[in-house]
Amino acid sequence: DQQVKQNSPSLSVQEGRISILNCDYTNSMFDYFLWYKKYPAEGPTFLISISSIKDKNEDGRFTVFLNKSAKHLSLHIVPSQPGDSAVYFCAAKEFGMGNQFYFGTGTSLTVIP
Amino acid sequence: DSGVTQTPKHLITATGQRVTLRCSPRSGDLSVYWYQQSLDQGLQFLIQYYNGEERAKGNILERFSAQQFPDLHSELNLSSLELGDSALYFCASRGSGDEQFFGPGTRLTVL
Numbered sequence: 593d594q595q596v597k598q599n600s601p602s603l604s605v606q607e608g609r610i611s612i613l614n615c616d617y618t619n620s621m622f623d624y625f626l627w628y629k630k631y632p633a634e635g636p637t638f639l640i641s642i643s644s645i646k647d648k649n650e651d652g653r654f655t656v657f658l659n660k661s662a663k664h665l666s667l668h669i670v671p672s673q674p675g676d677s678a679v680y681f682c683a684a685k686e687f688g689m690g691n692q693f694y695f696g697t698g699t700s701l702t703v704i705p
Numbered sequence: 706d707s708g709v710t711q712t713p714k715h716l717i718t719a720t721g722q723r724v725t726l727r728c729s730p731r732s733g734d735l736s737v738y739w740y741q742q743s744l745d746q747g748l749q750f751l752i753q754y755y756n757g758e759e760r761a762k763g764n765i766l767e768r769f770s771a772q773q774f775p776d777l778h779s780e781l782n783l784s785s786l787e788l789g790d791s792a793l794y795f796c797a798s799r800g801s802g803d804e805q806f807f808g809p810g811t812r813l814t815v816l
Contacts, residue, residue: 635709635809636807681747
């Protein structure tokens, strides 16, 4: 049972525009969310995270928004750059169950120059 | 470079065989996680070790086992391999925070 879902397998965006990657989850006990970026032939690398006590976290061009009532989070990249082309995974962790992380299936972002 | 190393990078073997994948975590990290990524699938959590002890178990098959040694490196053993075990296997280490640092992965092909 996939508790973290990324329903868009792929997304294409023009350079300079905004990229919005979406993630939905089913477990209301998830309290911490992370985004990872993965280039081909490499392992995922941490990008940004958000705790359930916040609804927004910003780091440079990357902003993560969390809507707990909708069990939805999104990653905004502004402005998008060709180097952002990668697969993006969202992940979640359950409060009190500190060790297991649940990952989505990933969204492949292509930023067109 | 995440500081996490995995060997080998690629492994090709036959059905029914047994293989061992190796992971060295970042210096100082006590936690090691193993994940499987099959084609078009997300990262499926397999198992986690903390300072030599198993801490969490995910969708790990009985044919698979893992351990973490006193020097904190970890090995994932896959036996009686089937075609469906072909996948990328990642390990990740974690320090005091919630962020995990992933190795480059081992690509396993079972023929």
